[in-house]
Amino acid sequence: MNIKVNEICFSYPDSGRINLISTEVKAGEITCILGPNGSGKSTFLKCLNRLLPAASGTVYIGSEDIGLMSKKKLACLMGYLPQEPPPDQEITVLDAVLMGRRPHTLWRPGKRDFDLARQALTNMHLFHLADRMLASLSGGEVQRVMLARALAQEAKVLLLDEPTNNLDIRHQLGVMRTVRDLADTVNLAAIVVMHDLNLSARFADKILILSNGEIAAAGIPAGVLTSENIREVYKVESSIYMENGLPHVIVKEETKRLAN
């Protein structure tokens, strides 16, 4: 399902805001949201699934306005992985994945829910870990379990808030490869908040760069990841070289320091 965002605005009472952000992500596509700390990336993501109430603007999944949906219906359509790992990791992998079935049930999981959770684990090559506690897994494995949860949730849109945080390069690639596979095979629309410019360039169909709560640049990776945009938004100098049609960013020096 496509997700269409029209001029979303949100302000925190003390400071920080996002202003008139619009974008569209088609089914099977990945959009990466980039930008410096405090630019409103996570706030934008939370407005999309109503964790934060947008002051104005609309979000459509398919042709339905999410503002008019029940929380349960929204949860059936939209999966969300927050920045922080689960605070209590004394949960088995199967239980954690099974929790993705919550929006589809009344009070406890039934046979179909167990079947779908096991299927999700099999699809994600995690079935051998089903009885393990989350606490005993690596950070990358926990993220993949959370992705399996979203798969069991049968979500049409996936929101990921810095899913590669605290992961080594191999696990970063593994997690993003999984997201790419989900987009390609299950036709998920994914919106991923990230910091790694090169990883975004490699996996995203589209990149949105936010600065001070507004869109600074948007488009395909090669069009957005330019030295000018990076200087403008991050205040760092960089050079870009292309390989297989993808931009690779080499960060050089802070702009301010060079000016001095």
Add this chain to the structure above:
Amino acid sequence: MLKKGFISGTAVILLLIFISGILACYAVGIGPAGIGGLEAFQALCNHFVPNTFDVSAMTHTVVVNIRAPRIIMANLSGFGLGICGYAMQSVLKNPLASPYTLGLSAAAGFGAALAIVLGIGLLSSQYLIVGNAFVFSLLASILVLGFASGRNARPEAVILSGVAVMFLFSAGITLLQFIADPYAVQAVVFWLIGDVGRASWDKILIMVLVICLVTPFLLFKSWDIGILRLGDETAESLGVRVSLTRMGVMAACSLLTASVVAFVGAIGFIGLVAPHMVKLAGRGSELFRLLASGMVGAILLASSDMVALTVLAPNILPIGVVTSFLGVPLFMFLIKRGKQPK
């Protein structure tokens, strides 16, 4: 797998109920009146099918009106404290959460002390102390939850306001003890220690009603309680109404624990230790863990009462002391054994 675990979980619950039943059968023959197990059994049979056995009126009174209510009240109170302890610890994400943490016990103690020392209460005669304890305990939970609801029911807001309320009512108890005469002080101290011997059939009926009200609600919410362990944002994104669930569970637990502390006093440790014993003993669904915590609480309190009755017979030890003396070593052993995640 959880499904398989749930089936074996049912077997574990049945086993715990069986153990509780065995303990109750044994406990009915214990007490300072010197009535043995066989005689007590005959008195119970006589109660349900009159004239089955030749039992004296005194034996009948002791067994039916003192021992049986005592045993049932110990099991019901233990169950209530155990199941609420687990639910509170889960929704507040704090392993130290218990009726003490929320100031419910201190508030009940203050209510009781107010009735004992100044004779002030909402209900008259025999329900003066119990009524006060219950009302003040509920008042404390309303204070805590009311304050926390203004802060999106965040766990730390609930716990911190609970601790503040606990200090407030503890100070109130101290003040009342300061102005009271020595006999009243003694009565307050005795009440605060806790005693399942205060049980009576009418109190049991109320307790059963509250348990029948609260337990199905907690079991219905068990999956949501488990999902909160993934974090509030994740739970919200899965369609769980986090604040409503947390406040609902806390309100239900407050009602049950208020009943327990009003009827048997501030018995400590059960609400804290029973859930941890279940967690440390193994894994299982949230529904199983809730029920198991309740049953472990019931067994702990019932067996503590048996020890309290026998260890210095014919004197009866305060049950709160026994629960701690028995529970702490067992608890420490379980922590040391510490089931490591595999």
